Amino acid sequence: MILETADIRIQPGRQADFDAAIVQGLQTIIAKAKGFRGWRVVKGIESPERYLLQIEWETLENHTVDFRESPAFAEWRAIVGPFFAQPPVVEHFTLVGAG
Template structure:
């Protein structure tokens, strides 16, 4: 299992609209992608324009190749991209340990 962590900064004052858009983008573009296993979205309290999107993929290639090179990626960016203040920072992680 691979964790994709996207640190997203949006334009000030657009939080309510982005809250809807990011969930729509996941439902319409990401959730049906090959290897997609789930997601979590965290909203910033101290920095309300900051969101942390965590997406779980079966393999790294499911994100970097299967999704990123698909038409669904363009749909995703079309839905959420207009809100970005800067391009998101995206990194991938593998699980070392977890609690029960």
């Protein structure tokens, strides 16, 4: 399992619209992607324009190749991209342990 994390900063005052848009995009586009396993999105309390998106993929390539190089990626960005204050910082992680 690969965990993709995206640190997202949106334009001030657009939280309610972004909340709806990101959930819509996750449910209708990303959830259908090859290797998709699940998602979680949280938003900041002290920094209300900051969101952390976590998506679980079967493999790194499911995200970096299968999804990012597909037409679905452009659809996803069309939904969430207009809210971005800056490009998201995206990284990938593997599990070391859990309790």
